[in-house]
Amino acid sequence: MPARLSPEATALQVLDIEIMLTVAEAGSFRGASRCLNLGQSAVTRRIQKLEDALGVSLFERRATGARLTHAGWSFAGRARSVLNDFHAAIDAAYAVGIGGDGKLGVGLIASLSYGALRDVVSDYASKHPEVELAFVESERGELLTLLSHRLLDVVVASGAFAELHGDSTLLAEEPIYIALPEGHALAERSNLTWEEVRDAHFLVSATEPGPEIHEYLIRRLAGLGRRPLVTRHRVGREGIMNLVGLGLGVSLVAEHWCGVSYPGVIFRPVGDEDERVHFSLVWRPENDNPALRRFVSLARVHARKAVSSPSAASRSRDPSP
Numbered sequence: 142m143p144a145r146l147s148p149e150a151t152a153l154q155v156l157d158i159e160i161m162l163t164v165a166e167a168g169s170f171r172g173a174s175r176c177l178n179l180g181q182s183a184v185t186r187r188i189q190k191l192e193d194a195l196g197v198s199l200f201e202r203r204a205t206g207a208r209l210t211h212a213g214w215s216f217a218g219r220a221r222s223v224l225n226d227f228h229a230a231i232d233a234a235y236a237v238g239i240g241g242d243g244k245l246g247v248g249l250i251a252s253l254s255y256g257a258l259r260d261v262v263s264d265y266a267s268k269h270p271e272v273e274l275a276f277v278e279s280e281r282g283e284l285l286t287l288l289s290h291r292l293l294d295v296v297v298a299s300g301a302f303a304e305l306h307g308d309s310t311l312l313a314e315e316p317i318y319i320a321l322p323e324g325h326a327l328a329e330r331s332n333l334t335w336e337e338v339r340d341a342h343f344l345v346s347a348t349e350p351g352p353e354i355h356e357y358l359i360r361r362l363a364g365l366g367r368r369p370l371v372t373r374h375r376v377g378r379e380g381i382m383n384l385v386g387l388g389l390g391v392s393l394v395a396e397h398w399c400g401v402s403y404p405g406v407i408f409r410p411v412g413d414e415d416e417r418v419h420f421s422l423v424w425r426p427e428n429d430n431p432a433l434r435r436f437v438s439l440a441r442v443h444a445r446k447a448v449s450s451p452s453a454a455s456r457s458r459d460p461s462p
Contacts, residue, residue, distance in 0.1 A: 198210050
């Protein structure tokens with residue numbers, strides 16, 4: 142069993158160990174005092190305190206300097222290892238505490254090609270390069286299930302989240318675009334109205350966010366007395382865009398999808414000037430991952446910048462697709 146520490150030993154401080162090791166490195170009390178920017182008398186008192194606590198002499202004092210005793214050699218070797226581990230533990234705790242280490246799982250139903258989410262991820266990766274970012278694209282229900290089981294830290298998707306899903310915050314409000322084949326009759330227009338596209342053949346994915354887009358089209362065109370012509374395909378967003386490029390129909394996208402180029406596809410804004418798609422973050426409040434806290438804080442900073450921009454002043458909060 143390890144020896145029981147004396148009351149004197151338990152009163153030792155990290156600085157006592159650091160001073161002892163510095164004296165050993167410098168080979169003298171005077172040299173250590175210069176290295177540590179301490180008075181020589183203070184260095185001497187610390188070494189005497191350490192020797193009294195341990196009950197052994199650590200140095201042989203000579204006119205030419207200080208040499209380690211056998212006990213001093215034994216203590217110095219072990220103390221340096223302990224001190225290094227102690228500093229490493231402090232550094233690791235600090236890194237994790239500021240979100241500079243660890244892993245962050247992000248679920249999304251959005252593109253990272255353009256917009257607020259891309260800006261947040263880019264900024265976060267630059268500020269916290271030690272954090273491993275892991276992304277998952279899936280349907281809303283599956284992402285929220287992963288979130289509730291702590292297999293994801295945060296989910297980014299369009300629309301609002303119910304309180305039962307966790308804490309949430311608005312990330313961005315984006316205009317709506319329609320993806321058209323380059324040769325489409327409306328391709329020459331810079332802005333389109335719902336009246337102009339009400340008879341178009343819309344293509345949506347059978348998976349997220351296809352169902353949301355379908356419901357939005359029904360709500361938006363119902364006032365025009367037209368039920369939209371919609372075909373669902375069991376392909377992802379990229380597959381839908383390729384079908385648009387082949388001239389098989391048109392599709393709706395939020396602004397952040399416009400950062401991707403697809404063969405034969407062009408994007409045009411559609412709808413009213415203040416019509417916006419809302420994108421939000423949701424996370425579990427009991428999740429104490431420091432990397433998550435930093436991500437949410439950074440997202441809020443970017444969101445405030447977007448809201449305070451001149452173009453954001455007239456944005457409404459209409460339901461999103």
